[in-house]
Amino acid sequence: MAATTTLRSGELADCAGVNVETLRFYERKGLLPVPPRRASGYRDYPQEAVNLVLFIQRAKQLGFSLKEVKELLALREVARATCGDVVLLAERKVADIDAKIRDLRGMRRALTKLLKECPGSAPIAQCPIIESLAGRGRKTKKHPRSRGKEEGNGQR
Structure with a gap:
């Protein structure tokens, strides 16, 4: 059952239309939370990560820098925003x-x-x-x- 609720890196990359290196880059920049790993060492992304990566991609297409994308993502988490x-x-x-x-x-x-x-x-x-x-x-x-x-x- 867990396999259907989580995605490995390649699966997430395919769903979001990016490559695995992009996911790693977003993790290093703090845009994409570093996921837990399976016993095999594979990253285990939640399904919501697809929407997060798509959000980042759409914001970039509108010209937002990664720093600005990070600000937008942070605003989503602020209750008073x-x-x-x-x-x-x-x-x-x-x-x-x-x-x-x-x-x-x-x-x-x-x-x-x-x-x-x-x-x-x-x-x-x-x-x-x-x-x-x-x-x-x-x-x-x-x-x-x-x-x-x-x-x-x-x-x-």
Whole structure:
């Protein structure tokens, strides 16, 4: 009867769509409780572990870090916790995602500009993309810490 109420590592991994190494990693990070072992040494996970691993996976798909997932899991165990506590974490994550989107749009604009400047048929030594990456291209907006000899060197 016990065999039907518990899962070995491989069975849990299959049910949750992850590999066994992922389970071990989650255990080391404190996301998945270390299960008791059978006399044979096999780990004996409770059926609820499937839902826990799926929870972790879904949270990761939404962009939550493992540290944030741990916070969410901890909130589930706090009797006084409310949806508002989760909302704060989710709003913080949305703000992080918005910042990443802004950064990605900036990267896209910069790369698109470089693509427009590249004729494609010039020798590699004259490639504006390579020149820009090497810091020898046109004057571009630079990070404040990167100001120095390269800025305004007149090479175009």
